[in-house]
Amino acid sequence: MADVVRGLGVSPGRAAGQAHRMARPPVLPPRGTVTDPAREIGLAVAALAAVAGHLEQHAAKAAGADARAILEAQSLMAADPALRESVEEAVGAGLTAAHAVDAACAHHREALLAAGGYFADRAGDLDDIRNRAVAAVLGLPMPGVPDPGHPYILIADDLAPADTAGLDTGTVLALVTEKGGPTSHTAILARTFGMPAIVACPGAAGIGDGTWITVDGASGEVAIGVGEDTAAAVQSEARAARESRSAGRGPGRTADGHPVPLLLNIGSARDLGTGDAEGVGLFRTEFLFLGRGDAPSFDEQVAAYTAVLQALPGRRVVIRTLDAGSDKPLPFLGLPEEANPALGVRGLRTARNRPEVLDTQLDAIAEAARASDAETWVMAPMVSTVAEAAGFARRARARGLRHVGVMVEVPAAALHARRLLAEVDFLSIGTNDLGQYAFAADRQHGELADLLDPWQPGLLGLIAMCGEAGREAGKPVGVCGEAAADPLLATVLVGLGVGSLSMAAPSVPGVREALGRHSMQECREHARLALAAGDPAEARAAMTGAGH
Incomplete structure (x- = not known):
């Protein structure tokens, strides 16, 4: 068995x-004696350059914006002058090239871990750079x-x-x-x-x-x-x-015909694919800002937003304003270093320091919206208070944007969902961050992965609050976190009052098929069972018992 x-x-x-x-990672050889420091530095620096180039090539070939951004950031790490300086210091201390690369990466790894948050998460990327560079120095194939x-x-x-x-x-x-x-x-x-x-x-x-x-x-x-x-x-x-799943197309709906729009999470027009979705539920505009020394110009932004909007005439496109800070640091914003970036100046909060960045972005979105027939919605990330929601709504509506919403990523927003909907037109729930903050568990902490399970009944309870608030206000509530991509969980979310689901394109067929097998009443029963469960395993088991 x-x-x-x-x-x-x-x-x-x-x-x-x-x-x-x-x-497995390459094994370091026994330490040798350095007879030619310049040669050892040359070998180590050439290896890091080769790694940076290799990652940059991979980024250019990557299929999606997520993959491109991740690889481009890692390539920049490998080419960081500070890493080269550490290598030179290690050689000066008597280490050969391979050992110098190992020591330099270890030094910077400790600094990243000490910084916590986003920076601690990059430690794994640095481990990969170390392995690839050591292999290059030793003449071995890159792992x-x-x-x-x-x-x-x-x-x-x-x-x-x-x-x-x-x-x-x-x-x-x-x-x-x-x-x-x-x-x-x-x-x-x-x-x-x-x-x-x-x-x-x-x-x-x-x-x-x-x-x-x-x-x-x-x-x-x-x-x-x-x-x-x-x-x-x-x-x-x-x-x-x-x-x-590939044979089925068309709009998302339950077995009894209740519409549930299935939307895409994208980073640019290149992520739209074949168009097997009803629109875009999350346009991550920060990919236009990453890896730059200054903010993209008004014209650059207009072009990027227009490319997406014009590709989807008559369909909904939800544009999220810049979600910077924490795991997406942007040097040009000039934000101070923080002990805990995930609880600091991120998302809409960056407008406290740099309001002109948000104003330019809203101007560009409004300009792009006027040049297309798409249904343009705009939302702000990391909203915690009613005052923040109201302020963002005033800013956006002053530019003629008619569909204005906010993201629910912190428990305070879920708890005050009714008050938020008095100020804005829709809510979009980011389950990744909402789970992180609800359970005080870092999104990147592997040992706490069970707390970040989207089936956690506590998280589902917060989503239910938002769904109920949406029903009372007659305003839409969607989910754009990756929880929406789970076909089994999709019926639960719809039963909780979620009206649209946004996900990566390959997940759309499976979610469409799952919804099409269940009536709205069955979705509500799935939601009741999941909320009553004691833990994620019990919640999933309840769905199996319900004949999902």
Whole structure:
């Protein structure tokens, strides 16, 4: 009988195949004597430059804005002059090139961890840079995913952004990592690819290469040592599900015809894909601002927003204003360093210091809206008070923007949802951040991944408050967090009063299919069962018992 280990399912779907593990990091050779410091510095610097170039090339080829932004940021880290200076100091202290790279990265890694928040999350990216640069110095191939010559399920301690963004989705059937969390790079990109994925699964350490396993990206279960007949049956089932979903198109709706618009999360017009969605529920405008020394000009912004709006005539496009700070630091804003950036000046709060940045963005959105036939909605991130919502609404409406909303990402906003809806036209719930703040659990902390599970009844309770407020006010409430991409959870969210769901494009067919199998009354019953559950596992089990 197969052994079962569990992690956190972060990208739904089932897969079966042989497991193959990510290659281990390169091992440092014994320390040698430095006879030519200039040569050692040259080797180390050339290795870091090669890594930066490699990551930059991967970024240029990346399919989505998320992957591009992640890889571009990592490339900048590898090319950071401060890292080179640390290498030179290490060589000066008597270390050879490989050991100097290792020491320099270790030094900066400690600094990132000490800074906490966004910076602590970048420590994993620096580990990947270290491994690649050490391999380059030693003349070894850069670490990467295995290539067994057939489709397989990838097992890893964790995955670096470059590895995840460059995966061959025709060969890698699913991902299982021992570390990571629901908002890690692995999770975000797996959902973008529509690939089953499980993170925070310590039991994956015991899976040997070539072992037949099955993966359930919804429940988080990995069955180890299954028979080939069982694997073949799961593969056939997964293939049939994909074909069924790809055949279905059209608007999202429940079995009894209740409309539930299925929208896309995008970073630019390039992410719109084939248009198998009813609009855009989250246009992350910060990707236009990242990696720059100054803010994009008014004309640049107008062009970027117009490209999306004109591609979707007559359809809804929800544009989120700049969500900077915390995990998206923007140097040109001149924000002070903070001990805890996640609780500091981020999102709409940046307008306290730099109001002109928000004003220019709203001007550009209004200009782009006038030049298109799309239904332009605009919303502010990280709103905590009614006063903030009212102030943002005044700003946006003064520019002729008619559909103005705010994001619900902190418990205070959910608790005052009724008051917020007295000031704005809609709410959009960001489940990733709302879960983080509700459970005081860092989104990137792998050991706390269970607290960030979107099935947590406490989180669902906050969503229910927003849904009820929307029903009372007659105003729409949507979810644009990745919880919307879970077909099983989608029926619960709709039952809680959520009127639209926004997600990565590959997730749309599965969610459409799930909603189409259940009436509105059944969705409400699913919501009741999930809210009454004691924990996420019980909530999921309740759905299974309800015949989902």
